[in-house]
Amino acid sequence: MASADVIPRHRTAIRRFQYSKPISLAVSHRLIREDCTVLDYGCGRGEDVSLLQKNGMKAEGWDPHFRPNVPLRPADVVNLGYVLNVIENPSERMETLRKAYALALRALVVAVRVDQSLDKGIPFQDGLITSRGAFQKIYSQSEFRHFVGETLGVRPHVAGLGVTYAFKEKAEEERYVADTAFRRTVNYQKDAVEEFAADTLGAALIAHVREMGRLPLDEEFDGFAALEENFGSRARIARLVWKTVHPETLDEVQRQRRDELLVALAMIRLQGAKAMLFKMLPLDVQADIKSLWTSYQQSLKESDGFLFGMGNPALVKAAIDGVSFGKKLPEDFYFHLSQEPLLPPLLRLVVFAARQIVGDIECDLIKVSNDGRKVSFLRYPDFDRVPHPELKYSVKVYLPKAAHSFRDYGDSTNPPLLHRKEAFLDELHPDYQRCTELTACEEALGLLSRTDIGFRNGWQAALREKDIAESGYELIAVERDSD
Ligand SMILES: C[S@@+](CC[C@H](N)C(=O)[O-])C[C@H]1O[C@@H](n2cnc3c(N)ncnc32)[C@H](O)[C@@H]1O
Incomplete structure (x- = not known):
């Protein structure tokens, strides 16, 4: 630990009773699995280590303050979770990152707190001192990605905001890349249908x-x-x-399968510069490619065509025009997360490309600009419960610059809110009917014609103006006081 530090670093150790975000992501992405060893480097009080051990994993933790005497041994997966932020000295940050990577046999998981989750604090060096008296380096997502890439000389994979993976073993990296591409597309429907029928x-x-x-x-x-x-x-x-x-005709099944494979192959390309070796693909995918194309090269060529399509605003707009769900506004197209598997291939790729920059963001709606350049992940925690859900935060990605911004409405007294919720629900959804009826009533009462109803204050003013109150999915006339 650098002796120049003025703030004790262990003050930042977090108490938690479930996996930390990086460990939980690494488990869900199968980087951490039963057969592997894990080293939590800078483990704090070791809560992740205990939970991993409880779940049958061979995990150990080392921490300069809490567990300095645990021997440092290489492990399949090393986690460096929320350690880099607490180090004041930039060269020690690099050294720590390199040390942790050197101990990883297959992959290193690195997590830092990124901009939106930081406490307000007093500026100090290139970070700040938080209200708890601890140092925090402020990272933006792109700075963090660059820092990991430059320091280790590898291409980091973004798993979430503030979480990246740096692979050591090529085969493990290829398994992860193929898994993320095929999990999102090809296997999704097939597995779900089989599971349902069983x-x-x-x-x-x-x-x-x-x-x-x-x-x-x-x-x-x-x-x-x-x-x-x-x-x-x-x-x-x-x-x-x-x-x-109603299984589709064979032709339709084959067309869908072709699209799914092309999207998955393009997703692999988006995650790394080179195409993957044929033998690294899952066996069922290899068989499908053999039956649908004359050669693997041919399928790659076609999937490259998809990638070029992403940069073509007219093609993106045409894809949006062809969608029959969600909400289309003059500049943007909105859809619910559950509708994502139904998107046309090009739009699925655009959303996937945005996730390459910010990882999986917890969200309810996704917004894609009509030119395909901007993608926003929008979180409405009460989406399932109320007719006019309010926006808690949005993460907007600007694809041409691989940049993103975060807006937090958590403390706002005037957050944006949604109308016409039925646009995001399937017609068979239990709420569909009552949402449609509510929208019809709101329209008939002239409530939806004001321009400011997209925010809480404007919406409440519109209701007041018409002497109406909301009660769940009902509108109630309010008696005006006669004084
Ligand atoms: C915010 S805590 C994170 C603990 C744990 N990884 C977690 O996610 O809960 C930061 C930890 O980093 C440790 N730490 C500080 N400098 C370090 C260094 N150079 N190498 C490894 N760990 C360090 C501190 O002792 C502290 O326990």
């Missing part, structure tokens, strides 16, 4: 639909609640049934 209630519902030619009503089938718990919204269940009961 479920007892799912199979019962499919039999019902085959017999009746439509989805049964609630009173005709009492398994909906249990199915929703396991498979998600009613709309998703309807789609899964539809896929099983």
Whole structure:
């Protein structure tokens, strides 16, 4: 530890009772799995280490303050979680990053707090002193990515805001790249449909639909609640049934599969400069490529065409025009996260490219500008509960510059809010009907014609002006005081 430090670094150690964000991401991306060893470098009190051990992983933790005597041994995955921020000396930051990477056999996970999560504090050197009296270096996402890349001489992969992976083992990197591309596209629907058809209630519902030619009503089938718990919204269940009961013609299946593979191959290209070796692809994907193209080279050439399409505003606009869900405004197209798998290939790529810059952001809606240059991830925590959900934060990515910005409305007294929520719901969603009716009422009352209703204050003023109050999905006339 640098003796020049004026602030004790261990003050920053965090108490938590679940995995930290980087560990939880690395587990979900299968970098950390049962058969591997983990070293938590700068583990603080060692909460991640205990949780990993409890879950059967071979994990050890070292920390200069809390566990200085634990021997430092190389491990398959090394985690350097929220350590770099607390180091005041820039060259010691680099040295620490290099030391941690040197101990990694397969991959290093690095996490720092990035701009939006920082406490307000007193500026100090290239960071600040927080209200808890601890030093924090302020990173932006792109500065952080560059820092890791330059210091280690590898291409870091963004797993989330403030979390990157630096791979040591090529095979592990290729597995991760292929996994992220194929998990998002090819496997998604196939696996889900198979899983649904294998479920007892799912199979019962499919039999019902085959017999009746439509989805049964609630009173005709009492398994909906249990199915929703396991498979998600009613709309998703309807789609899964539809896929099983009305399998498309072979041509359509092949066309979809081609699109999915082209998107996945383009996603791989977006994650690294070179195409992946054919033998590194999952076996079922290899078989599909062989049956759909004359050669792997041919499929790569075609997927490159998709990549070029992303930079073509007219093609992006045409793709948006062809979508039949979501909300289209003059500049932007909005859709719900659950609608992402239904997007045309080009738009799926645009969103994927944005995730390469900021990682997976917790969000409910995604906004894509009509020219495909900007993508925003929008979080409405009450989206499922209220008719006019309010925006908590947005992360906007500007693709040509690989830049992003964050807006936090958490403390705002006048946050943006949503109208016409049904645009983001499938027609079979239980809320669809009441949202549509509410919108019709709001329109009839002239509530939606004001220009300022996109924010809480404007919306409340519009309601007051018409002597109306909201109660859930109902509008109530308010008696005006007669004085
Ligand atoms: C904010 S805590 C993070 C602890 C843990 N990784 C977590 O995510 O909860 C920062 C930790 O970094 C440790 N630390 C400070 N300088 C370090 C260095 N040069 N190498 C490794 N760890 C260091 C501190 O002792 C402190 O426990």
